[in-house]
Amino acid sequence: EITDALRHLRVDQHTWPHVTTLRISNHSAPTDAGRSGDEGCAELAAELRSCFPAVSHLWADEGPHGRSMLGAYVTTALGQLTRISMRYSSIPGFSIKTLPSHITHLSLRACGRRSYLQIPQITAPPLVALTLSVVPLSYAWDQFTNGDSSMGPGIEFTCLERLELTFFVPSRSVPGGRADDAWEYSDGYPEQSPQRKTVAVRERASMYTVLRARGARFPQLRHVSLHQYPGRVADFLRSVPVGQLETVHVTANVTAFKGLRLGKLRALHTCELMVSGEARRAEQPHGQRLVMRALAQDTHVRSLSIRVPDTLRIHLPSLHTVRCTGLRRLHLSACITIPDVSLLLLQLPCLEQLDLQRPILTRPPRGIRGADALAQHLLAQGMAPISSSLITFVPDFMCRGATDDSVFYSMLVLVARIPSLRVLKMVAFYIAQFSRELGSLLNIRALFPYIRHLATLDYHKIH
DSSP states (O other), rough: OOHHHHHTTTTGOOOOTTTTTEEEEEOHHHHHHHHOHHHHHHHHHHHHHHHHHHOOOEEEHHHHHHHHHHHHHHHHHTTOEEEEEEEESOOOOOOOOOTTOOEEEEEEEEEEEESSOOOEEEEEETTTEEEEEEEEESSGGGGGOSSOOBBSSEEEOOOOOOOEEEEEOOOOOEEOTTSOOOOEEETEEOOTTTTSSSEEETTTTTGOOOOOOEEOOTTOOEEEEEEEEOHHHHHHHTTOGGGGOOOOEEEEEEGGTTTTTOOOHHHHHHHEEEOOOOOOGGGGHHOOOHHHHTTTTTTTTOOOEEEOOOSSSSSOOOOGGGGOOTEEEEEEEOOHHHHHHHHHHOOOOOOEEEESSOOOOOOOOTOOOOOHHHHHHHHHOOOOSOOOOOOOEEOOOOOTOOOOHHHHHHHHHHHHOTTOOOOEEEEEEEHHHHHHHHHHHHHHHOOOOOGGGGGGGEOOOOO
C-alpha cells in the first residue's frame, strides 16, 4: 500500500538527493503473509533507497502489527546511516545483530513492551548520543564493543555526550513461570490473566542485578537521564565524571535518591529529579532530604525541577540552606504550604518562571467572600513583594481537598505580592471559574500596584 501511494504521488519518478532525514511510521495491520509480504517489504525498501539515496538519519516508529519493512530498509541503508532512532510497539527485538562503527546517534525505544528489548552489538567509541529504553539491568554493557572485538569490561564511550537509559524492572509478583523466565509485561505491570498463576520473585535475581557505570568510561559525558532506576543513583554516578555534567534527569523511587550528593556537579545548569510511584509516609525523611539537597545546590544551576508524591509532606529547608540563588526556572510539585513557597521566593532573586503544582492550599478566613472583602483582607496582611524578578507563574492547584475558595485564595496570596509578574497561566477549568472575580480584583490598584505589567492571562490544559 505504501509503495502504491509513493507511485501515485509520483515520488518514484524523481530522485531527492538533498533529503537526509527519513521518518517512517508503520502502524498498518498486515494484509497478507508469507513470501508475498516479504517481497512487498523488500520492494518498498528498494523504492525508498532509490528515491532518497542521501538519507543518513532514520526516524522510525514500528507499530504492534509491523512486520519486516523497517528491517528490510535498515538492512539495505545501514552502510550510510549515521543516526538511527527507532521505537517499537510490542514486536520482536531489533532485527540487525551488529551495527556498523559509523553510527554516532542511536535511540532504541519500546512502548508497551512485555519483556525487555533486545539490542544489537554496538561499537561504543564513535557514539555521541545513546538512548535505550526497557533494557535489563545487568547486561547492557555486554552488548558494546570498542571496535576491536573486545567485549565486556573496559568499554570506552570516547565521544559520548548524551546518555539516556530507561530500565526494565520486574514487579514483585509476575505471571507464572520459573524465577529465571523472561516474563511478560505491559507498561511495566504484569498482564492480568485469570488463567495464570502468580509467583513471588526476588528483586535481586541474577539477571536483574542493578546496572552501574563500572566497566564503562565516559570522558566526554555532559547529559545523563536515568528513568525507573531501581538502585542507588549515587552508585551509578560514582563512575561518571560528574564534575562535567551539565544536565541530569532522574526518575526513580524515593529510596533510590538516598546518598545522592549534588554539590560535586559543579558544571550542572539543568536538574530534574522526579520521585515515581507511590511513597509511604515512612519514607517522608527521604523526600525531605531530596528537596533540601536539590535546593542546596550552588548558584550555577539555572533550571530545577523537583517532583515528589503528595503522600510525602515536605517542609522547605531553612533560608540559610537555600543556595541555588541563580535559578531562572523552578518547577516544584510537592506537598508544601503556601507560606513556605513565599519564603522560598524571597531567596531566589533571579527566578523568572515558577511552575507550582499540588501545594497545601490555604483556606480564606471565614466571612471573606467577594472580591472587595478579599482585597481588604490581603491588604491588611501586608503587601511586601516576595519576588521582583518572577515574570511567569504557572499554578496548578488541582490537588486533594481543593475547593474553589482555597484555590483562588492561595493563588491570590502569591500573585498579589509579585509586582514583576507578566504572564499568569492557570488550568483552563479555573480560568472559567474565576475569570469574572479575578478581573474585579485586578482592577484594585492598591492590591496590585504594578499589575499593568501583567500582559498575558493564559491557561494550560491538564495532561
